[in-house]
Amino acid sequence: MAANQYYMQSDGIELLRAYYQNPSVKLRNELVQMHTGLVRKMAHKFSYQCNEPYEDLEQVGYLGLIRAIERFDPSQGYAFSSFAVPYIRGEMLHFLRDRCTLLKIPRRWQELYNEGQKVRKELALTLGRPPKDLEIASKLKVSPQEWQQTKLAAQNRMPLSLDATVIQSIDCQITLGEALPCHRSASLQQQHEERQQLQGAISMLEEKPRMVVEMVYLNEFSRKDAANKIGTSPMTVTRYLQKGVQDLVSMLKTQAVPAG
Structure with a gap:
């Protein structure tokens, strides 16, 4: 226990x-x-x-x-x-x-919708105005209800905005764009792992090289400012940097070697 x-x-x-x-x-x-x-x-x-x-x-x-x-x-x-x-x-x-x-719609509805678009254009030219659904259905020899169902199914297949919310709660929402497969996801996951790996390796450096690496590379201190911060010379800071980088490269190379 x-x-x-x-x-x-x-x-x-x-x-x-x-x-x-x-x-x-x-x-x-x-x-x-x-x-x-x-x-x-x-x-x-x-x-x-x-x-x-x-x-x-x-x-x-x-x-x-x-x-x-x-x-x-x-x-x-x-x-x-x-x-x-x-x-x-x-x-x-x-x-x-x-x-x-x-969403997939029946093949008949797909064909009927495509045919209906052609009929709409033909009737518009003949009548000199946009045709009514009843007129289109009559020309297609289908009921007005079937034509309405066909139109609705086709509209539901139209693309949505990637910003449209598909999952939502009070404290969190997921957009359609986030829910779609992303070719970058594997790359981003790898970057996340590598960043954590680097941070772990930095934490294992000796104290002075670690401090200097964090100040210069992570916090963007100049070498002069880093030297003033730890009470040493810029030349010594450069040596600490060189040692820190060499040790990091060595540790990361060791970790990259497959086990077994």
Whole structure:
């Protein structure tokens, strides 16, 4: 019981380290159980914003959680929860996108609508005015009701604005543009991971090189200002920068080597 409490308090970091060093289904399942709250919270949030069952969203969310567990590197120094949430949310959005397929109308209605547009133009020329729906239906030899249904179905297939809200709640909304597949999503996820990886590597530098790297590259200090801040010379700042960059390159290269 004490061990479980320790894992929960530390975001399960020891268990995550154990899985990273020696992956197994048993450890992965323990980690999934430990972090079910992340999935359930996100599933509840989405279930209030759409018509999909909570249970379906929860199951999809676990796929994202498993992906996060398999890709998390505990040596980077950031919380697992902040790493996992984008994966869980991403899987749920993929699920919702797949459920929102384009509306398809019967082939007969498609053909009837196209024919109706031709008839509309012909009648407009003949009558010298826009034809009425009753006249178009008569020319097509269909009932006015069928022509109205055909027109309505065709209108419902028209493109919507990407800013149109498809999921909305008091504190959150998802637009059509966000719900559509995005070719950049994988790239953005990779950038997010690389940024976290870099931040973790910077935190592992020796104190002075770390301070100088953060001041010059992250906070855009000049080397002179950085030197004044830590009480040294600009030349020493340059040496710290060189060492910090070399150590970062070395650490990131090591992390990029595939395990096994």
